[in-house]
Amino acid sequence: MVDTKSLIRASLEAGREFLRPPSESDDTGTPRATPALVPIRSLGENHRGRIARHLLALEPQDRYLRFGQWTRDEQIQQYVDALDFERDEIFGIYNRKLELIAVAHLAYAKDQRYDSCAEFGVSVLPGARGRGYGARLFDRAAMHASNDGVSLMFIHALTENAAMLKIARNAGARVERDGSESEAYLRLPPATLDSRMTEMIEEQIAQTDYRLKSQAKSFWSFLADIQEIRRSVIDANQRSSP
Numbered sequence: 001m002v003d004t005k006s007l008i009r010a011s012l013e014a015g016r017e018f019l020r021p022p023s024e025s026d027d028t029g030t031p032r033a034t035p036a037l038v039p040i041r042s043l044g045e046n047h048r049g050r051i052a053r054h055l056l057a058l059e060p061q062d063r064y065l066r067f068g069q070w071t072r073d074e075q076i077q078q079y080v081d082a083l084d085f086e087r088d089e090i091f092g093i094y095n096r097k098l099e100l101i102a103v104a105h106l107a108y109a110k111d112q113r114y115d116s117c118a119e120f121g122v123s124v125l126p127g128a129r130g131r132g133y134g135a136r137l138f139d140r141a142a143m144h145a146s147n148d149g150v151s152l153m154f155i156h157a158l159t160e161n162a163a164m165l166k167i168a169r170n171a172g173a174r175v176e177r178d179g180s181e182s183e184a185y186l187r188l189p190p191a192t193l194d195s196r197m198t199e200m201i202e203e204q205i206a207q208t209d210y211r212l213k214s215q216a217k218s219f220w221s222f223l224a225d226i227q228e229i230r231r232s233v234i235d236a237n238q239r240s241s242p
Contacts, residue, residue: 041206043090054100101128104137155184
């Protein structure tokens with residue numbers, strides 16, 4: 001588990017970055033390094049629209065790997081509309097612009113005979129890949145499932161979805177291949193006081209991170225409006241000058 005002091009320290013260090021303009025690159029155009037702590041927060045009903053925008057932004061091939069079939073916009077919207085935030089858990093990672101760049105769905109079994117099982121699915125936008133977000137979301141979902149009394153987490157994925165299966169294998173899951181499809185099974189350890197405290201602290205940090213990003217976005221939007229008004233005034237003065 002992550003040390004509590006490390007979580008708090010990482011959150012404070014990340015907070016120093018929020019008043020920079022909302023850009024994913026530095027002044028030289030080089031992408032900024034991913035912070036040690038990735039704030040992952042639980043998503044509720046009020047995030048449904050952003051989840052839809054995230055999934056609709058995926059390319060056809062990415063949708064195919066995520067859902068195991070070629071998926072049209074209408075099908076994605078139906079999937080989002082059917083999300084049960086009371087039963088399942090949805091986790092997300094927001095960037096500075098408050099765009100969902102990665103989303104995970106931890107779906108609990110509807111049949112009570114299998115209430116100790118949960119299925120994991122994840123999607124990451126192309127520009128945010130290669131930073132380990134999928135693995136971070138998997139770890140977060142596994143910790144939550146364990147704390148919720150789930151003993152088995154599984155992934156149903158296309159065999160060609162190497163990235164997803166790699167995440168599962170690295171976590172210690174057993175992967176079984178059946179032609180074009182694969183199943184990965186991960187036995188979860190029982191919850192501990194440490195795991196419950198870690199999840200609680202991570203969620204609090206993620207919510208604080210979201211509020212800071214929201215405030216920073218409002219701040220830069222306000223400055224942009226001021227600049228626009230200033231340019232309009234200057235242009236009007238120039239037109240009226242003899």
